[in-house]
Amino acid sequence: MEINALYDWLKPKSKPLLIAGPCSVESEEQMMRTADSLARTGLVSAFRGGVWKPRTKPGSFEGIGSPALKWLKAAGTKHQIPVITEVANARHVEEALEAGIDMLWIGARTTVNPFYVQDIADALKGTDIPVLVKNPIHPEVKLWLGALERLNNAGIQKLGAIHRGFYAYQSQPFRNEPKWEVFFELRRLAPDLPVICDPSHIAGRSELIGEVCQSALDLGMDGFMIESHIEPHKALSDPLQQLRPYDLDLVYRALEHRDEAIDDERYIAKLEELRYQIDKVDAEILKLISRRQELAKAIGPVKYENQATIFQMKRWFKVLENRKAQGLSLDLEDELVHELFQLLHKYSIDTQIKNHHE
Numbered sequence: 282m283e284i285n286a287l288y289d290w291l292k293p294k295s296k297p298l299l300i301a302g303p304c305s306v307e308s309e310e311q312m313m314r315t316a317d318s319l320a321r322t323g324l325v326s327a328f329r330g331g332v333w334k335p336r337t338k339p340g341s342f343e344g345i346g347s348p349a350l351k352w353l354k355a356a357g358t359k360h361q362i363p364v365i366t367e368v369a370n371a372r373h374v375e376e377a378l379e380a381g382i383d384m385l386w387i388g389a390r391t392t393v394n395p396f397y398v399q400d401i402a403d404a405l406k407g408t409d410i411p412v413l414v415k416n417p418i419h420p421e422v423k424l425w426l427g428a429l430e431r432l433n434n435a436g437i438q439k440l441g442a443i444h445r446g447f448y449a450y451q452s453q454p455f456r457n458e459p460k461w462e463v464f465f466e467l468r469r470l471a472p473d474l475p476v477i478c479d480p481s482h483i484a485g486r487s488e489l490i491g492e493v494c495q496s497a498l499d500l501g502m503d504g505f506m507i508e509s510h511i512e513p514h515k516a517l518s519d520p521l522q523q524l525r526p527y528d529l530d531l532v533y534r535a536l537e538h539r540d541e542a543i544d545d546e547r548y549i550a551k552l553e554e555l556r557y558q559i560d561k562v563d564a565e566i567l568k569l570i571s572r573r574q575e576l577a578k579a580i581g582p583v584k585y586e587n588q589a590t591i592f593q594m595k596r597w598f599k600v601l602e603n604r605k606a607q608g609l610s611l612d613l614e615d616e617l618v619h620e621l622f623q624l625l626h627k628y629s630i631d632t633q634i635k636n637h638h639e
């Protein structure tokens with residue numbers, strides 16, 4: 282993908298980038314008062330505001346719709362700050378462009394559907410408006426990238442991704458699971474793509490937003506889109522996850538900044554020493570995994586000759602239970618051991634199936 286560098290198209294008021302504004306634009310007064318307060322922080326590089334809101338249940342507040350576009354735009358014009366809203370179809374795109382909205386985002390529930398994304402991309406042909414794409418609700422990195430590629434193919438080069446977490450049945454303590462590993466994979470596949478974090482949708486509760494922001498910075502994300510409302514308790518959508526502008530300012534200023542590359546000799550020497558040891562441990566792990574796979578390969582024919590199933594439930598439950606207990610005594614997290622052995626077991630089974638078919 283041909284992607285323009287983030288700060289070529291969005292002048293930052295602060296770094297990391299901060300986009301903030303209400304979940305929904307509810308009235309001219311609410312938008313303007315929120316924007317006035319946010320502008321006073323001197324931190325906000327763009328105002329966000331939802332105009333068309335995709336809600337889980339019918340009967341919830343679904344946004345003011347088109348009339349709210351001009352309230353959002355007016356707030357931006359007053360403070361000379363670009364404004365961004367969510368679009369979910371070609372009609373939204375046309376209306377947003379006509380109202381002079383400066384940037385667009387595509388929501389998680391739209392990113393999941395290539396038909397919707399293609400419609401939006403077609404409607405954007407011939408423009409060079411910046412577009413940010415939220416991750417699909419489920420952790421499918423190729424679908425996320427696919428949406429960005431559709432926009433890129435339509436000529437949009439001012440692109441970015443928004444990591445807003447992933448739906449999980451009973452996610453705790455957050456509303457959406459961060460699954461940071463999906464971000465690592467996105468970075469690997471598209472290293473030049475700006476990625477910002479939406480801690481409001483991950484956290485779901487305003488008191489957890491600082492913690493999520495710090496994690497995002499620790500991992501090297503480029504900025505944030507955070508929901509902020511002048512009076513969160515009166516918000517018509519997502520009241521629990523919106524911060525007052527004053528509190529947003531406190532949260533942002535408390536963050537500790539990090540850089541991927543640090544130019545300090547002692548730091549580099551210490552890092553290299555520890556990485557050398559990690560390399561050695563990894564080599565041992567790989568040798569052991571290779572031995573485990575060899576044993577799995579040897580077990581396959583024994584089962585085949587005796588018409589036994591490859592998957593052995595009782596043995597597998599015992600393995601898992603026993604390894605978790607061993608892990609506990611080595612101070613390893615239960616989940617780490619669980620996931621690790623799930624993976625080893627999966628490949629052990631795969632190799633037995635493959636071996637049998639060869």
Ligand SMILES: O=C(O)C(=O)C[C@]1(C(=O)O)C=C[C@@H](O)C=C1
Pocket residue numbers: 577580591592593594596597600625626629630
């Ligand atoms: O014990 C076996 O039967 C194996 O094939 C090994 C193994 C494992 O990898 O640990 C793999 C498949 C079975 O479901 C149970 C355990």
